[in-house]
Amino acid sequence: MAQALPGSNYTVQSGDSLFSIAQQAYGDGNQWPKIYDANKQVIGNDPNLIRPGEVLYIPPVTPPQPKTCKVTASSGLNVRAAPTSQSALIASYPPGTVLNYVEVVIGENVAGNPRWGHSEQGHYFWMGGTDHPNG
Secondary structure, three states, X not given: XXXXXXXXXXXXXXXXXXXXXXXXXXXXXXXXXXXXXXXXXXXXXXXXXXXXXXXXXXXXXXXXXXXXXXXXXXXXXEEEOOOOOOOOEEEEEOOXXXXXXXXXXXEEEEOOEEEEEEOOOOOEEEHHHEXXXXX
């Protein structure tokens, strides 16, 4: 049976759905719109109607683009190993420091804000202490 691989073509098999193809290609069926968007000319207006034998392009995985924020907390901001104030301290940064993050995750609720920035290095910092408290 054909394998759906990012960056290649895939021939639709009987019983396939965009969800099942995305699950196979990306490990996440909820990524099916990425495949649909790349193949609208083949599939047509109904993403639920794919036919065996159709050849679909499976777009490659694109890494998240880093975003930046600036530390605004007057006492600075700690970078941690997990999205909780009790996890290992990695570093501390003074106000005005620009930090990079690739996603916002929900972690410990600090002062009413549970959002934490997650860096490419796997470190976390509380978004409430930055100029982008919601990410």
